[in-house]
Amino acid sequence: MRRLALTAALLLAFPLPGAPARAQEEQSTAPYAYRQLDDPAKEASAQDLMETLRCLQCQGQSIADSDAPIAGSMRSLVRERIAAGETPEQIRTWLIERYGDYVSYSPQLTGLTWPLFAVPAILMLIAFLLLRRRFSSRGEVQ
Template sequence: MRLLAGLLMALAALPLAAQQTLPPAPYAYRQLEDPAQEAQAQELMETLRCLTCQSQSIADSDAPMAGDMRHQVRIRIAAGEEPEEIRIWLMERYGDYVSYEPVMSASTWPLFAIPLLLVLVAAAIFWRRFRKRA
């Protein structure tokens, strides 16, 4: 019975052992040789969210996913792509959430409109209340 329990525990731990076995991508922790290109890459990486930790940019995160994203940004910058093209590619691949710079689209316009609507309703309420007193 103990042997069976030990075997089951070992099998349950296999997926955990399989994670993080790949080495980091080459440009995950290595900068580009051209300082201007590295500056472009660094500026872009600071505006992209790490999907694993979600509270850090990919420039600040040590998560393997962030390293892979840094690698992609650097090799695409080195290949001559514009930072905005890379941002669009990452947003198409991972969704709008990956960018710290919000984009207004058909699905996100209420997020921009609702605060404005609330301010207008509050202003109308205050205006009506103070108009009656005067």
């Protein structure tokens, strides 16, 4: 009996190699993380959407390219909602409401984000006017 208790204690203290990985594979909470939808049109729609959504953990990859657990959960969520009949824009809107504008590679024009769109245009206009003024004044001197 003592040997059995000792063996059990050792197995709990030092689990077999690979056991946690097998347990994670068996207990996946994101069924569509690595499994495609049966309908090719819906899968293409889901894939197109996933390529435009940023992984919140990786910060430089889309959820389609990332192996992070949260990206897998987001892929599964996108596929489940596409399969349920939601449009990609409805899903994008829901994800932006949940995670913020950062989750999308194509930010929406809002009251908070308009400077991100306006400042580059204003800088280009100023550069154009300065260059035009400089080159037009050279023509007058000659």
